[in-house]
Amino acid sequence: MTNETHRWYAARTSVEQVEEGRVLAPKFDKDGLIPVVTTDYESGEVLMVANMNAESLAKTIELGEAVYWSRSRQQLWHKGATSGLVQKVRELLIDDDQDAVWLRVDVQGGASCHVGYRSCFYRSVPIAPQADAPLADAPLDLTFTITEKVFDPKSVYGDAPNPTKL
């Protein structure tokens, strides 16, 4: 596999180069995407999971601000362009086989979720049922771990289409 998508990406030539090397050689999947996890630099909280293509990763590196690829809109997604909630990248890491990215960011405005919460992960799922506390034989109940919204989505996004797809 070659990486001719950007001058900043090396061709992937060996497992050792990819895992132990000191050169960026990202792997994009068959749709041209790489998954990205974004955490708050100070608190460590996971804010969101999204995707980048070759161009958006390069833009993120260049700007020092998170630029994702929106699958629902099929376009570059400079986070905060609409909402003002820009993510300033403090550190960008790549994983062992270079097929996932971790962004550590400061969020201007303090929220990263289009629903209005500071993180997209605001509900927990029950785990590890015990004999005396079994799980229902039905869809599981979620518990809200964050209940307060940082902003009102309607006032920020107006009539823009909701990115959530069924």
Add this chain to the structure above:
Amino acid sequence: MTNETHRWYAARTSVEQVEEGRVLAPKFDKDGLIPVVTTDYESGEVLMVANMNAESLAKTIELGEAVYWSRSRQQLWHKGATSGLVQKVRELLIDDDQDAVWLRVDVQGGASCHVGYRSCFYRSVPIAPQADAPLADAPLDLTFTITEKVFDPKSVYGDAPNPTKL
């Protein structure tokens, strides 16, 4: 879309149900997978990014231990079954549109990366070049942010095939 893959998953009926509801209604992609980010419960460090299918998510909920789907081996991957480095799930969260999972875990043995580091994210990528410190017009240099291995992969995995693909 219906979720007839497991009794614990509800059918997805509306954006409001998915985003603001109190019922688990996960979305698996066209390959039947959902991305998962796993962090250390105590430090908050991102340990790995992987995937689950419907069965592995249910197994994770049932066991309270991370069970992923291995794309390279095309089988359920109970993390630690080979290495002993089991991930005990302390909290499992789902995101706004229920198409990503966040596991907060304790790692028995203290490592989650098959290369031997405590995290799969042990290298950083340079960002935000300045006029007086431009980036090279060539593949970017990585910086190791973790340099010490917790275990020797050869002694743990022996001759098992390396999961990294070029």
